[in-house]
Amino acid sequence: MTAASGTVPDFWIDALPQAVLLCGGGNVVRINAAASRLWGVTQARAAGRPVLEVVRRHTLEALIERGGELELEVGGRTLRCTATRDGEVSALVVEDITEHHRREAELREATAVLSHEFRTPVTALRGVLEALEYDMPRELSQNFVRQGLQETGRLARLVEDLAVGFRPTRARTLPLAEAFARAERLLENELTARGSRLSFGPDHLVRADPDKLLQVLLNLIENALKYGPPGQDIEVQTAGRGTWAEVCVLDHGPPIPDTDSLFQAHTRGVHASGQGSGMGLYIVRSVVQGWGGQAWATRAGGRNAFCFTLPGVGGRG
Known part of the structure; x- marks a missing residue:
């Protein structure tokens, strides 16, 4: 296919997982297979139509006009939309980042929970060490040492849990x-x-x-x-x-x-x-x-x- 910006092989643009829309003068020149699925319109039907008829959102039409990036929530999915211009020719790329957002949120939550869990063994270890500063019967001091070792083991497990996703x-x-x-x-x-x-x-x-x-x-x-x-x-x-x-x-x-x-x-x-x-x-x-x-x-x-x-x-x- 030949456009004002040059030649884009059909097999290459259709293989992209992102939705791609190419347009010129306010009309669609080409959409790829992912864009066809996203907007529910065939590639042949989209060609030559006004951009708004295909994307059906004024926010996307405006983004194509000015260029830039924005995120949209559509049907429970998060889409990152990026538009670039070169004279009269524009390109819109739409990527589904829902799973990426979910994983980011899950990682933040997991880190927050584990960070909170660190407080308990750290507090217990501080108490044990403070107690061992004083003279006490051997049996009692050994009991404090055992408690300290248990909390150290728990702390080590928490460190392992926190690092599980990052260790090679x-x-x-x-x-x-x-x-x-x-x-x-x-x-x-x-x-x-x-x-x-x-x-x-x-x-x-x-x-x-x-x-x-x-x-x-x-x-x-x-x-x-x-x-x-x-x-x-x-x-x-x-x-x-x-x-x-x-x-x-x-x-x-x-x-x-x-x-x-x-x-x-x-x-x-x-x-x-x-x-x-x-x-x-x-x-x-x-x-x-x-x-x-x-x-x-x-x-x-x-x-x-x-x-x-x-x-x-x-x-x-």
């Missing part, structure tokens, strides 16, 4: 049993305190970042400990699903009415009590989607099952 991935092939053993060692004290037992399914070879896989397991097993009854058996089931491995953490907690909403940022279950950021399952889904897997929750055999998939390597460890 260091994937390698490993048996699931390796990650299970690490998780069990780290949760040994919590399991003993709750009188709970942890069991694991058959081993599988997988391809993942060991630290991020451990973070997913810790979040899911800690949730099972937190929301299930004391003394329960927590089972970590495994299965091969084609080229993927599936891991499910099952607990004996009460049924959850809306499982999918739990994976949203700063969301906690209806049975949640005590302190918590509501970020655990959001972080789980973010990590799992990062390696191309899925994370979900369901009710299975009278138990809650929190499951995820990760790339397998075609065999068991």
Whole structure:
């Protein structure tokens, strides 16, 4: 197609995900395939018509006339509209940035929640250190040290949660049993305190970042400990699903009415009590989607099952 500005190959302009409108003298010269879908008009019908008949918004007509950029809310979507002029020839580019805005808002909310959560362990650590300044019986001082170590561990987990989306991935092939053993060692004290037992399914070879896989397991097993009854058996089931491995953490907690909403940022279950950021399952889904897997929750055999998939390597460890 030839316009006053030169030649624009049809295949190139139609391949763009952004809606593009070219015009001259107030009339449309060309729209691409994305613009045709956006404004519901065929490319042939749009050619030669006044700009306003195609875009149907005076704000866009004015933007094309003067050039510049603006954002529009249309049908629940956010559109970034950019217009440029070169003499009598103008171009309008419209990009759907709804998902970008959603992710930005979610990141701001997640950061705000985690920042708030830092205050509790920091305050507790300050209290422990202030107490240890004074002479006290050894048993009492050891108790304060244990409290300080617990809060330090909690602080370290919060740092891990905050950094999960920014750490580079260091994937390698490993048996699931390796990650299970690490998780069990780290949760040994919590399991003993709750009188709970942890069991694991058959081993599988997988391809993942060991630290991020451990973070997913810790979040899911800690949730099972937190929301299930004391003394329960927590089972970590495994299965091969084609080229993927599936891991499910099952607990004996009460049924959850809306499982999918739990994976949203700063969301906690209806049975949640005590302190918590509501970020655990959001972080789980973010990590799992990062390696191309899925994370979900369901009710299975009278138990809650929190499951995820990760790339397998075609065999068991």
